[in-house]
Amino acid sequence: xxxxxxxIIIMMVLAQYFAPLLKRLRFGRLPGDLTFIxxxxxxxxPITSAFLVSVFLELLSKLL
Numbered sequence: 001x002x003x004x005x006x007x008i009i010i011m012m013v014l015a016q017y018f019a020p021l022l023k024r025l026r027f028g029r030l031p032g033d034l035t036f037i038x039x040x041x042x043x044x045x046p047i048t049s050a051f052l053v054s055v056f057l058e059l060l061s062k063l064l
Contacts, residue, residue, distance in 0.1 A: 012043070019044045 015022075022044070032048030 012045070015044055015046065016041075022046065 019042075030046075030048040030052070032051075034043075034045040034047060036043055036045075
């Protein structure tokens with residue numbers, strides 16, 4: 001349980017760090033991608049975009 005919590009926190013920090021780059025690549029603008037303000041900072045959680053990328057990579061790995 002603690003391992004999953006640690007992983008989620010790391011992923012949130014990485015998503016926040018790469019948010020400007022992801023915005024320029026139009027990543028995170030699908031329905032289901034969350035943007036919210038917490039502690040006077042804007043946080044991005046591109047849930048739907050990450051899901052689509054993982055499905056694409058899985059299909060690509062099965063083809064290769």
